[in-house]
Amino acid sequence: MELSGEERAILAGERGEAPRRALEYQVKVGEFWGAKRFVPITNAHMMGDIEVMGDGGLQWLKDYAALGARCAVGTTTNARCIDFAHCERLGQDALEVAKERELIACLRGMDVVTTDTCINYQTVYQPHLGEHVAWGDTGTVIYANSVFGARSNFESGPAALSAAITGRTPEYGFHLDEHRRGSFTVELRARMDDLADWGALGKLVGEPHQSYYAVPVFHGFHRTPMADELKHLGAALASYGSMGMFHFVGETPEAPTLEAALGNRAPAERLGVGDADLDRVYAGYGLGDGDARLVVFSGPQQSLLEMKQLADLFAGRKVQPGATCIVTTNNAVLAQARALGYAGTLEGAGVTILEGVCFYILQNLSPMRVANRWTNMVSNSAKIVNIIGAHRFNTILRRTRDCVEIACTGILK
């Protein structure tokens, strides 16, 4: 890679050992991908929790912090694995809870802002067109690239933290124009009345096109999609297809026209998605020989408008005895949802609201599943339906209203 004078100084250790190690690692990553140089970033968003990092990761982080590491740009954290208010009730290990506190303190010592949210793009920081950032999780990246027109690759915890420390990231992937052009088209003929439909669309398009550099271009839709809808679409495309970008003609900033979105090239494939395709997705899920006692609204965390919708649907109802319904969101949304009465309505209906976490990354989730004899997990999020498999849940995608109905009756239609 071609390095600037400042980067050579960092590598020579003139800015300290922490930036030197970070940049040395970033050079290796950049060279793998053929990056020619670094680009400065304005913001970093990192995953760092004890469930994913483990003891080895925590020890590494403590050692790294001891070098005097400090973030050079605004840096926030993704959803984590412990809800400190609910950890005892959830049966989370006290030892791991203590480690999570230690980990958070360590991050704060490095000037990381521990927002604990996977919807930073809705509640914390909205980069503008062409702005380079270093974000993870995948849902945040695809939203930044697609909806804001900002530029980020999937940055794992160590990569995002390194970018935060050095204030730069290798220029490859979605930092370059050539990877941001649409590669195939999807004519969207379906009605798309529910958030789950957007996730199902992401599954339909993502699953058969698993490639980081596949960029679908959606067109032909009958109305303007809303932020939460694009959030579920992006999260599912990233989850099922490992995709980092999409275009939505007439809606997203780099897709004023179909031709512009494709960079005036012919698409590799032309797809269409209609209501019958979505129906087939839903029909593909079943209870097996288990029951429907776990309904989850998570992955991504709920926005304030999603909290309101759930509160409206749960108003005057009760989660059926023996069942569990979990909603996850971040601190900022929960504070507003409390002030506005949505949280009270949900809790009055027997819903458990978890803060700062995502369900699928909860510490101790597999033992939790066994202890509660959960075999099935019902959700309106296609992403979480996809990614919770290693915990051996059978998963079922249903529309939001149906999920609420299942939570209150135990009957899956």
Next chain:
Amino acid sequence: MRIAVERAYGAAVEGEAVVSEEGFSPRYDLDRWTGTITKPGHQLEGTSLKDKICFFPTAKGGIAAGWAFYDIKWKKIAPKAFVFGVTNPVMVQGAIFAGITITEGWTPHPREVLATGDWVRVDPLRRTIEVLRRAA
């Protein structure tokens, strides 16, 4: 009996091949306490990846690979190498961070020259994978 790879990082390693026709995520598919694929219905369900040379056509999802690879290396249940047809940045960032050999892009397709159980050598410097001996 040689595969050329497009991009590679890490030390030259040899080990037993595990060849999957299905993609991989350490978060979605792997039990990170045993090193075994546990996702119900995954083609490799029940297979341990410890010390293996793992061939996957694609990478699935997940930012978590960055820490997860370091975690499984720390627990001494990591594969010796990940060989991907197509991968994503997180797998590469994670493997480099953990010091696990990783490659992307292959010619010819591994299924044409090797099978699970074969003993293979991955050489990132030469960007090649060789079959050293067949499964018994």
